[in-house]
Amino acid sequence: MIKWKGIRWSVHPLFVLIMIGSVATGYFAELFTLFLIVLVHEIGHVVVARSFDLTVREVKLLPFGGVAEIEDAGSIPAGQDALIAIAGPLQNVWMGLAAWGCGQLGLWDPEWAAYVWQANLIIGLFNLLPIYPLDGGKLMQSAFSYGFAYYPMMKWTSRISIVLSVIMIGYAVYTAFLPGDGLQLNLLVVGLFLFMTNWTYYRNIPYLFVRFLMHRDRVAVRSIAKGSLARPIIVNMKQPIIAVVRLLWREQYHLFYLMELEGRIVKVVPEQEVVDRYLSERDPNRAVIELFR
The missing domain is CATH 3.10.580.10 (CBS-domain)
Known part of the structure; x- marks a missing residue:
């Protein structure tokens, strides 16, 4: 873990294990590129959050993306939260297009260009799944903020995320019984990670709600200032x-x-x-x- 610009930057142990495995199997260049893609993805979140004068406490890098921990406790507007969430996948859009363009212009080897733009496509689309804390889950949470009070919004976000995580785990196991296929180990590990994250989130909702209440004065200040x-x-x-x-x-x-x-x-x-x-x-x-x- 390092601290830069007042933000703690860390790599999840799961990512570390995959990096060690890549060195052993000779795929280090591919994984290092994946690491850079994930890093730029998270920098997109950080830049937009900082533009709203929000405090980013920690960024944790994962194989499929990352988690930027912002000190908001539900006090920032849902619209800002949505813009911060979508900023990550937007980085994958321009990186993917740039890689595709480099391949078409002959600046990069076509196979390498294909790998980079496909990696950006997969990471961008995966992060748009409506599972918390993926970007799609945060977008879902922001949308629910316009239809539910804060407490039921957290409940529904975690419930939907848990169900979709279970479906992901079930599909990964199901492929093991298909002829010619094998167990989707990467998908299984990610699904288990998301399930445990949301199960913990669901159990901690009462404590997260108290934190939300302790920051309600910010909403009052904004409302009074705007009339x-x-x-x-x-x-x-x-x-x-x-x-x-x-x-x-x-x-x-x-x-x-x-x-x-x-x-x-x-x-x-x-x-x-x-x-x-x-x-x-x-x-x-x-x-x-x-x-x-």
Whole structure:
């Protein structure tokens, strides 16, 4: 692991094992090229994230791409998140076209040019699969931010990612029983990695949601600065506070209307007060009205 420009850059152990294997089998040049492709792919994410004045804490390189860890905790707009995600595959587009052009112009050996543009095509398309933390998974998450509150958005992202990871694993094993084919070991390893990543993500959603709540003040500052309208949320005053905070949307600032079953509004509370009470409350199942009498 090295630190450059304030960012920790590391190579995943899986990539290291493949590199060792490439040296033993005489494919080091191909793998080194793959390493450079993945590196440029991740630099695309970093450049766009930095253009939005976001802090990139770590970039971890994997055989099929990488993971750029950005310090946002769900506080940056979904549109910016989507632009950061798509920046990686866009690097594969220009690199692939450049390699193809070099082959057509005779600047590169045709076989080598084909290898480079095909590697870019595979890495770019693979990263667009809707599986978190691939770029396609992050794009899916950004899209879900416009249709779900933040908590269910995380739930659906992880569920879909787990299902697709299982399908990937199942297909890799299935090929082992086909005549003339063998076990798709690379696909199996990647599928297992994505499954474990999303299973861990799913189990950590309650903790990730608390981190999201702790950064909600950023959304309030942006909304006030732009003069945005607050999004009203009407809740039964007897609902537990944990259920109430899970109604928060990623980019919206809210006013909570605590209402009786008869339809009378008892109290209007800004979201920051609800969040602060939740974070300081020992019993998350207490009725919200008990905290605002």
